Amino acid sequence: MPAQIDSGKLINNRYHIQKLLGQGGFGRTYLAFDTHRFGEPCVLKEFVVWGTAEDIAQKARELFEREAKVLYYLNHPQIPKFLAWFAENERLFIVLEYIDGKTYSQLLQERLSHQNQAFSEAEVIQWLIDLLPVLDYLHRQKIIHRDVSLDNLMLPNDQSKPVLIDFGLVKEKVSQIWSVGTVLGKIGYAPPEQLRVGNSYPSSDLYALGVCAIVLLTGKEPRLLMHESLEWQWRSYVNISDSLASILDKMLAEKPTQRYQSAKEILVEIQLPSLPNETGVSEPLKKVQINIDQAKKEREVAEIIESEEFKLLEQQALRLRETTENNSELQFEAQTPEHSTPSSKTMIVQPAESVVVAPEPASPVKTPAPLDPQFLEHCRQELSRCLGPFARVILEDILTEFPQITALQLIEKLAAEIPNPQRTQEFRNRIKIHSKPHSTTDPQVASAQSSPTPTTIVVQPVTQQGNSIPPATKDSTQVQQATARLIHVQTNRQIELPQNLSAICIGKPNNSIPPDIDVSVFPNSRVVSRIHAVIHVNIDGFCIEDMGSANGTYVNNLRLSPEKRHHLKPGDYISLDREGLVKFVFQIF
Incomplete structure (x- = not known):
């Protein structure tokens, strides 16, 4: 592994290294100051690329960039912001927001040392309520953290809610690229399927979170809470309610299918309301299972579908949908009336508010022409101004997924990737699309006279207000x-x-x-x-x-x-x- 970066060294002509924060099998983590952001502190996570052929290393950087892009789009107050990535020499770096605070592992040790007690049931319940929405957010983005532990959960000095740090996503990709065979996840916290075969699911993160909870409650390391038979035996170390114990036991089930399948399921159970009993003491509401006659239910649904009222509603919904779609087409045609052709759809509005659409004459199916390379390069450049180095990867992904995409569709998909609304509008303003009738001598047009007019891309400079500049003509004075x-x-x-x-x-x-x-x-x-x-x-x-x-x-x-x-x-x-x-x-x- 390359030597540790010394304090005071400038990396990428931007980041001043301050000190080493940690070290692992993939590289090191440093505290740095960003000279382009007035010395703002940030975290540089280093991933070492060494002893690898150049062509493999290049492919590795591309895969690393794709994984970094996933983190770039995360936007949650309890997840450090992913700021940038870059390569220097034989090292890959990602730049993250610096969280000034303590890990829950440190907080637990302080409690045990000073107060001789661990976290209370009420504290752990609130802690779970604060963290479960974070995991739910990640899992809805199809992201598994893979390394949930008390060392990767922090309480910032200026916040009351925990923050989840150190994603295993990029580590997994690096491990696959260089076949280093490193186990992802911390022993004792990672579930069996992750340690044995490397598989991870949303329930894998929930398992690790459950381990964190019982460690906070008992004040003991995971290895002391598991029997030689590899079964959890933690209840004897703490006195808590049966409802919380039951939730934690299900989170810690050995088989993934026996656990909760989503963070929301746990939130629902952990936040069940309470009602006072006869003695005035609040008790959790009990869940009541109601059996429904499935055959009866299906008969009733079938009767509703066959009823005249349902059919009438169905017809009205279909008519409303057709009206909405056709009105949208009319609005588009009204904006470009000069491009109307005999094959355009005609709309006739009847007195009874029904809509009749005259069918379009049949025309041969045309495969969209390949997009102009100059236009694609311009799109990449403009997207780079909004998203930086991720622009190239995003453009390639869209073109790979949609090989027949039109220019209009491409611009909209690229614009949808920009999280900042102002930059999204600026991007659209910089790339204007205009429909231009092609010459009748164009062989593509000549072979399909009845097909709609193709779209031509015109890239124009824009004003500061976002209005496009008309294309220059031979006698135009716009040559500045x-x-x-x-x-x-x-x-x-x-x-x-x-x-x-x-x-x-x-x-x-x-x-x-x-x-x-x-x-x-x-x-x-x-x-x-x-x-x-x-x-x-x-x-x-x-x-x-x-x-x-x-x-x-x-x-x-x-x-x-x-x-x-x-x-x-x-x-x-x-x-x-x-x-x-x-x-x-x-x-x-």
């Missing part, structure tokens, strides 16, 4: 982007702005958003961040925006506020640091 340039003051070198981009990234090579203008070739480029600034092209001209760079972006010696656009005028000086070590003159010629 092609005739703008930056002149490097120190070397007098000229850089023409790219002609085909509406957002031009200035920076240095990186794994997130490759720069359109690479300033690493200039002297003193060390002061420039990898994603430093963006020049936006819109109908009014050019704007520049600082992307939260370490040393700031200055126009005429005035520092710009991050992520706020500033209009550029010919002759403006643009500096990528306070001292003007990397400085340009903006010109339109």
Whole structure:
């Protein structure tokens, strides 16, 4: 395994290592400060890639990226935020939100040392109520934690609810890639199916959570609570209610099928309401099983379905559905009336509020034409501005899953992957789709005259308000982007702005958003961040925006506020640091 990273070292030109937090079979965990976020603390989890052929290592990085993407989309207040991933030398890193607090293993030891007692039944019940929704959230995302233990459950200093850390998801993928044969999960906490054959289910996490609960109640390690016969024998160590004991026993069942199958099932049982008895003492409500005559039930359902009232309701529902669908089609056609064809659907509204749809003439089935590679690359670039390095993987996954996808469908699916609504709208604004009638000489159109007009993709720059710029014609005056340039003051070198981009990234090579203008070739480029600034092209001209760079972006010696656009005028000086070590003159010629 490569040597430990020393404190004070800068990783990925961004993360200052502060200290080692932990070490395991897959690598190490470090506390670091993010220099791109004003020194905000974060956690760097290292996964070592060594002794592996280059082609296998490359595939490993791709698989690692796919697994990291799953964590990236998690959004829950009791799960640390997944911030980024990157590769450096023979190491893979993921960057996570830093949780300042204590693990429940530490809290339990403090209790036993200072108070000589473990957690109470009421505390453990509340603890389960706080944690079960977290597992339910993960399981609904098709994610199994695989490593639930008191060491991976923390109580933050500024919160009252526990936080679940250290997912085994990426560890499992690393284990599969390099065949290291490491057992996932902590001995004593992990269920039998996970330790014996490596299988994990939602009930596997619930088993581990049950072990955590009995350890908190008894104050004893799991090995002391299990008999030589591998059966749990924990009840004699603690006096708790039969209802909680019954719930924990079911969570700890040896076979997965004998356990609860979801966290919600446990929540329902653990939160059953209580009513006072004759003595005024509250007792849990008892569950009552009601037997239903299944044959009678089926007869009654059949009678309802055959009734005239049900058939009338069914007809009304069908008519309403057809009306809704056809109204949607009319709204779309009303927005593009110039593209109507004789084969379009015609809607006739009858006085009795019924809707009749004239059938479409039969036309040969056409396979959608392959999407233009330039358009796909543009989609990747724009998505990268919103999601960083995950854009490429997301695009590949969608194209693999939907090989016949149209451009419209692709843009909507990509937009759906962006969690931030504002960035989603910006992404849509940057990629506009317009329907254009193809020439009749187009062989595809000529072979299918009666088919609907195909869609052509037109990628256009957008204004700051999100309105697209009309395509330039031969006599158009909209040529600003092609005739703008930056002149490097120190070397007098000229850089023409790219002609085909509406957002031009200035920076240095990186794994997130490759720069359109690479300033690493200039002297003193060390002061420039990898994603430093963006020049936006819109109908009014050019704007520049600082992307939260370490040393700031200055126009005429005035520092710009991050992520706020500033209009550029010919002759403006643009500096990528306070001292003007990397400085340009903006010109339109």
